[in-house]
Amino acid sequence: MQQGRVLKAHGGYFFVYDATTDKVYQSKIRGRLKQRDVEVIAGDKVKFAILNDGSGIVEERLPRENSLFRPPIANVEQVVITVSISNPDLHFKLLDRLLILGRAADLEIVICVNKIDLVGIKKARKIMEYYKEIGYNILYTSAEEEINLGQLEEVLQDKISVFAGPSGVGKSSLLNAIQPDLKLRTGKVSDKIKRGRHTTRKVELLSLDRGGWVADTPGFSALDITFIRSRELHYFFVEMLNYINQCKFSSCSHSHEPQCAVKEAVDNGNIAQHRYDHYLEFLSEIEEKEAEWWRG
Ligand SMILES: Nc1nc2c(ncn2[C@@H]2O[C@H](COP(=O)(O)OP(=O)(O)OP(=O)(O)O)[C@@H](O)[C@H]2O)c(=O)[nH]1
Ligand SMILES: [Mg+2]
Ligand SMILES: [Zn+2]
Missing domain, CATH: 2.40.50.140 (Nucleic acid-binding proteins)
Structure with a gap:
């Protein structure tokens, strides 16, 4: 065999x-x-x-080292979370969900901000500044104008990677740009919105000439993170790790408790308000699911 x-x-x-x-x-x-x-x-x-x-x-x-449900793929080392600032607009809540999923699967994470020909690298950097500060590796690319594609190739070389991100941000276009013989189908963003259809339909692992494998995947707009336990959610917000042990209550959920170090960090501007808001939103999604589970 x-x-x-x-x-x-x-x-x-x-x-x-x-x-x-x-x-x-x-x-x-x-x-x-x-x-x-x-x-x-x-x-x-x-x-x-x-x-x-x-x-x-x-x-x-054979036993899996890891797997993602969306996109469905197993045994990858790295996820390239691809977004654009405009066309389509950057959706921070979806980005934060993807960051959680990448961490939950124990993958190396690279954020690729594509279509910077539309907004300029300076503006894109400013918008992404916070994510850089909390430690994420961020690339700024344009598939259309072939900007920083060498950096993307370097990140992909000799690794097994998966592209993930909303429909229309240019995942397939980026892969075509670094390796034209892949000839992946790409589609207009307006068609995707009008027909609600993704251009890429299937998850497919592709062999890279420079070594390594990469999966092109269909975009998506909703992502479930409720398989994570409520008490564990804070571990997936990397910037909270410095604070979670300093709360008055060791079981602090950082939502309503007094003397919460996480909330103080938000008030001091050390943790971004939008990230904290997403934390609270995800927490209530998870708590709702947990309550359902207890009710049977
Ligand atoms: N201006 C600009 N347009 C781009 C860039 N990259 C891709 N596009 C365009 O964006 C549209 C969507 O590109 P795709 O590569 O199909 O996007 P995708 O992320 O693979 O989308 P799905 O397969 O539906 O998930 C196409 O019309 C591309 O030509 C870029 O860097 N700049
Ligand atoms: Mg595609
Ligand atoms: Zn707390």
Whole structure:
């Protein structure tokens, strides 16, 4: 039996890459895996057999190192959270959700601010300043005018990465710009809004000429983070880590308790108000889900 990695799943077929032969096998999956509800997604490592007709059959899914639900992909090392400042406008709450998901999956995180030809790098830097301060690695790119694409290539080289972000920010365009033979479909933002359709439909792992793999993914607008426990949410806001042990109550949820170091940091301007607001919003989403769970 061979070992390989699923590059994409499409129409009941799994495209499995075998590094030892550098070949991709169009494969079906054993019925007993389906019966056991073993889901196989892009990025999964599998054991598979090659049939007489040259196609493959997936026999087993190997344990995952990590996985994301949205976009659905397994075993990646890095997420490139892609946004634009305008067309479409930057949506900070979605960015904060993505940062949480990246951290929850224990991925390296890079924020890629694309379409800087539309706003200018100076303005983009200013808008993203806070995220830089709290430690995120941020790239400013333009797929259209080929700005800072070398930096993006460097970040992707020899790693397994996934692009994630809203529809229309230019995820597929960036990949085409660094490697034109990928020929990924791209679409107008206005069409995406009008028809509510994403141009990229499937998660697909692509091989990079300079080494490494990258997954292009469809954009999205909603993201669920309620699998995180309410008491743990503060760990996902990196700038809160310095304060959470200084609250009067060790179980402080940083919402209503007195002498809360997090709230003080917000009042002093050390934690951005919008980040704290998102923390509270996410906390109540999670608490609602937890209350439902207790009610059964
Ligand atoms: N001005 C400008 N337009 C860009 C840039 N990058 C992409 N676009 C345009 O933005 C639109 C959307 O690009 P896509 O690459 O399809 O966006 P996407 O993020 O892959 O979208 P989904 O696949 O729907 O998630 C296209 O019309 C691109 O030509 C850029 O750097 N600057
Ligand atoms: Mg796309
Ligand atoms: Zn507190």
